[in-house]
Amino acid sequence: MAVQPLFKEPVLALTMGDACGIGPEIIARLWLDSDIRRTLVLGSPQILSRAAAWVANTRGGNAPEVFEVQHPEDWDRVPEGAMPVWAPPGLPDDLIQAPLGQVDVRAGRAAAACIRGAVRLAQTGVVAGIVTAPLHKEALALAGEPYPGHTELLQAEGTPPGQPPAPVRMMLANDELKTVLVTIHMALRQAIDAVTFEAVLETIRITHDSARSWGLVRPRIAVAGLNPHAGEGGLFGDEELRIIGPAIEAARASGMDVTGPLAPDTVFMRARHAVGHPGEFDVVIAMYHDQGLIPVKYMGLDHGVNVTLGLPFVRTSPDHGTAFDLAGTGRADPSSLRQAWRMARQLVAGRQRA
Incomplete structure (x- = not known):
């Protein structure tokens, strides 16, 4: 059930990510380089002020003002052009002492606290969507979190008490291509076994419902x-005949516009939206991680955006990690974070129109 937003113009939450990585710096760069508005940063004001100073020192000029927000609903007090930062409950008091470029339990605790705070704001209508800067999975584990990453933590936190977690899927997208995965982070041998009728049909349904929520009437x-070659009629494998094809037929029977199974080596080119080449499809469903992500990432890591489908709110993130080797230099590229912010805006606007 959609939550009624508190504000006429939607607000996005932007989580800091791992304090020992580049998340705080690319947020500061985003503020310096872009027309950022109606965005609340969740994280440590100390960490973000330090990152803003590094970025200003590297690029020259003044650092963006970090304005600590006491209550997330209070937008009237934020000075023009300042970066509003809210410190959610659970941030370690000594987070500023965590060493840059290293895995640290304090950074894992802080990253999890920011996610939980952002989900609470989304559930209460304070924000319409969440953009997440990169966290480190090992730091999250050190903090005692039983989740392998952002997606699973968001899934768990976004589930009402007493209910099973809603199924979610990962989509990697840019302006030209959108791909959704049936299976994500598992060994390829396990991924093949995980391609079941139920998993494929559920992925199609989640993709269809998500695309409709963005404003596509008939995705x-x-x-x-x-x-290879989608099995070539069973010559190269029969999963298409036994599993994938029947799932597509079931989706069609419920009124969805679904085509396939199609040859994996050409379907992404057919779906790509480029100048002078309108794509045949709005989104492609891939069976496993590399099958779906390589085509999007080949177009440029700075343009790819990770979108979690199936959540009751919009969530996007940049398509890169914590980049510990760049932490503290002020030279990290904010391009993918900028794309994630822009896509979150677009998806939220689509939801409002739908």
């Missing part, structure tokens, strides 16, 4: 095969 969905 055109392509489904890639698992095997």
Whole structure:
């Protein structure tokens, strides 16, 4: 059930990510380089002030003002052009002492606290969507979090008490191509076994419902095969005949516009939206991680955006990690974070129109 927003113009939450990585710096760069508005940063004001100073020192000029917000709903007190930062409950008091470029339990605790705070704001209508800067999975584990990453933590926190977690899917997208994965982070041998009728049909349904929530009345969905040439009629594998094809037929029977299974080596080119080449499809469903992500990442890591489908709110993130080797230099590139922020704005606007 959608939450009624508190504000006429939607607000986004932007989480700091791992304090020992580049998250705080790319947020500061985003503020310096872009027309950022109606965005609340969740994190440590100390950490973000330090990052803003590094970035200003590297690029020259003044650092963006970090304005600590006491109550997330209070937007009237934020000075023009300042970066509003809210410190959610659970931030370690000594986070500023965590060493840059290293895995640290305090950074893991802080990253988790920011996610939980952002989800609470989304659930109460304070924000309409969440953009997450990169966290470190090892730091999250050191902090005692039983989740392998952002997606699973968001899934758990976004589930009402007493209910099973809602199924979610990962989409990697840029302006030209959107791909959704049936399976994500698992060994390829395990991923093949995880391509079941139920998993494929559920992925199609989640993709269809998500695309409709963005404003696409009848999303055109392509489904890639698992095997070369989509199995070539069973010559190269029969998963398309036994599993993927029947799932597509079930989706069609419920009124969805679904095509496939299609040859994986050409379906992404057919779906790509480029100048002079309108794509045949709005989104492609891939069976496993590399099948779906390589085509998008090949177009440029600075343009790819990770979107979590199936959550009751919009969530996007940049398509890169914590980049410990760049932490503290002020030279980290904010391009992918900028794309994630822009896409979150677009998806929120689409939801409002739908």
